[in-house]
């Protein structure tokens with residue numbers, strides 16, 4: 001089992017998200033929707049709840065759920081440590097280069113405008129414009 005640093009996993013998520021962004025831009029009006037505003041408020045609330053008592057938190061699994069969880073824990077001042085069983089991050093959204101140099105992607109992924117938390121996460125990571 002590999003122990004991975006937060007910076008590395010966020011970079012991986014950023015790379016995966018950038019690939020999506022190249023194919024389709026974020027819908028222009030998404031930031032005006034109630035859902036998106038709610039997601040942004042929730043994220044800001046998590047970041048504002050920093051208690052000064054930083055905890056080291058184990059996050060099991062480096063898929064989107066685990067990576068997002070680790071990001072919000074870090075925003076709240078904690079120290080997440082992601083434990084991922086495989087040699088790649090991203091879970092069902094992973095991509096890697098095989099021994100021949102070919103890129104392997106685990107399925108077509110589309111991040112719909114109706115996913116406000118995901119869109120807000122992209123925005124906060126500055127990987128989806």
Ligand SMILES: Cc1cc2nc3c(=O)[nH]c(=O)nc-3n(C[C@H](O)[C@H](O)[C@H](O)COP(=O)(O)OP(=O)(O)OC[C@H]3O[C@@H](n4cnc5c(N)ncnc54)[C@H](O)[C@@H]3O)c2cc1C
Nearest residue numbers: 061062063064065066083084085091092093107108109110
């Ligand atoms: C072919 C395909 C296409 C899809 N297309 C879309 C799409 O277009 N749009 C969309 O929104 N969604 C899509 N989905 C769904 C989306 O991929 C998943 O909902 C999402 O990636 C799940 O993320 P997750 O982090 O919850 O779980 P996972 O991605 O399954 O991540 C879980 C991670 O935990 C690790 N793990 C498990 N147990 C342990 C353990 N004991 N110790 C350490 N690590 C562990 C696993 O190795 C894995 O990396 C698709 C799914 C598939 C399979």
